[in-house]
Amino acid sequence: MQVNPLSDVCGAEVVGFDCGGAIDDATFAAVRQAFSDHSVLIFRDQQLTPEQHLAFSKRWGDLNGHILTQYLLPDYPELLAVSNKKNDAGEPLGIEDAGRYWHTDVSYEAVPPMGSLLYGLEVPAEGGDTMFASQYRAYEKLPNDLKERASSLKARHRFNYTQIQASKGSTRKPLTDEQQKQLVGAVHPVVRTHPETGRKALYVNPGFTESLIDVAEDESRTLLDTLFGYATDPAVIYRHSWQVRDLVFWDNRCLMHHATPYPADSIRHMHRTTVAGSVPV
Ligand code: OGA
Ligand code: MN
Numbered sequence: 340m341q342v343n344p345l346s347d348v349c350g351a352e353v354v355g356f357d358c359g360g361a362i363d364d365a366t367f368a369a370v371r372q373a374f375s376d377h378s379v380l381i382f383r384d385q386q387l388t389p390e391q392h393l394a395f396s397k398r399w400g401d402l403n404g405h406i407l408t409q410y411l412l413p414d415y416p417e418l419l420a421v422s423n424k425k426n427d428a429g430e431p432l433g434i435e436d437a438g439r440y441w442h443t444d445v446s447y448e449a450v451p452p453m454g455s456l457l458y459g460l461e462v463p464a465e466g467g468d469t470m471f472a473s474q475y476r477a478y479e480k481l482p483n484d485l486k487e488r489a490s491s492l493k494a495r496h497r498f499n500y501t502q503i504q505a506s507k508g509s510t511r512k513p514l515t516d517e518q519q520k521q522l523v524g525a526v527h528p529v530v531r532t533h534p535e536t537g538r539k540a541l542y543v544n545p546g547f548t549e550s551l552i553d554v555a556e557d558e559s560r561t562l563l564d565t566l567f568g569y570a571t572d573p574a575v576i577y578r579h580s581w582q583v584r585d586l587v588f589w590d591n592r593c594l595m596h597h598a599t600p601y602p603a604d605s606i607r608h609m610h611r612t613t614v615a616g617s618v619p620v
Pocket of ligand 1: 421444455467468598
């Protein structure tokens, strides 16, 4: 197994490693160390059945389902389809426009996931990259006064699905009343400490962070926009260009990510698992 860093902010490719094989404890510990060091690991050239994708994901913790149950695989409810493939009725098999904005997965829940493992079964020849932004680096780059202020604040997160669904070209299905009821949102610290590395990371994102708690609306907007500026500074970004059968494992506790568009006549078909996390502190 070889771990090759892909940028100096985050991201490393792991080659010569089979996520679907038997992995002894010492090897797994080395992968865990690489994940701590690089925040996003790209396992190249994986031949994984859904069972193998699930089994490797479960080495990292319990798996979460997803509020958008209509996009979970019927036979594998812990696999979420991110796909523009259509069924016979012309309906997309998965979320076609997943994450086309900066976000961390599911930050709108009280206990957001630690990580996500996205497997590229079919990838377009061009486009459809995923960008990752190190929120350790974003935090480190804040001026001292802003670091202090941010560290004292909490923010409200919410999944504004209706707005995403209404955006141009979205093929997303509406939520049921039951799903709508579950979207209560969550409040999290603006700066969190990573439970494994002990490093501090900015934990607000343009996708789901609505407002700062106990800060007037105008100031909340201005301050969030300032923080988002640091959070998405090109200097903290690694851009991943997919190869078919990449398995990409990212850390939601210290990264944001952003999907980019691809030509409508190409297929992008992926499966995602989501590993449970802990309450951000
Ligand atoms: C996701 C997501 C990004 C992409 O699956 O959580 O944001 O590039 N996907 O598909
Ligand atoms: Mn995402």
